Amino acid sequence: RYFPFAFLFLLGRLQAVPGELEEAARVDGATPTQRFRHILLPQLMPVIALLGVLRFIMTFNKFDDVYLLTGGSAGTEVVSVRVYQFLTARTDIGAAAAQAVVLAVVLIVFVAIYLRFFTGRREV
Known part of the structure; x- marks a missing residue:
């Protein structure tokens, strides 16, 4: 029921991540797992935290x-x-x-x- 809400937030942040970061990691030889862990996940953490707080508030109410x-x-x-x-x-x-x-x-x-x-x- 709330998946589209979270999906839009995460998709918006993923689209805002500069492509140069992933390209530089790929050139340096980073595996897909390393690119996710060291580039994408730190970019997504503020959004995930915001979604966690908002869902917590929505659940309380x-x-x-x-x-x-x-x-x-x-x-x-x-x-x-x-x-x-x-x-x-x-x-x-x-x-x-x-x-x-x-x-x-x-x-x-x-x-x-x-x-x-x-x-x-x-x-x-």
Whole structure:
């Protein structure tokens, strides 16, 4: 279901890799495995990390499939379903808001970790 999303990100990065890098490695005698490991993979790592963070956030906020299939029962209760249950079934707005804020803080921490380690500092 989310493969096209990741495919477009990875394909865009692969098309942006300069051909001279692979050509130089080929001239130097690098095998296809070495070219992938030492040239393509380092170029793809920031995109793979971004996709990992985005999928993590999307998974945390997954609501529709879980709620429509199981309603959060049978051990499939995720945080977003729990917030919805507190808000609608139990009419406990405070608990729902508190859990939503905790979810937001956890996601902000993961985004901050991503930004800390995967954004490049460029000096002009």
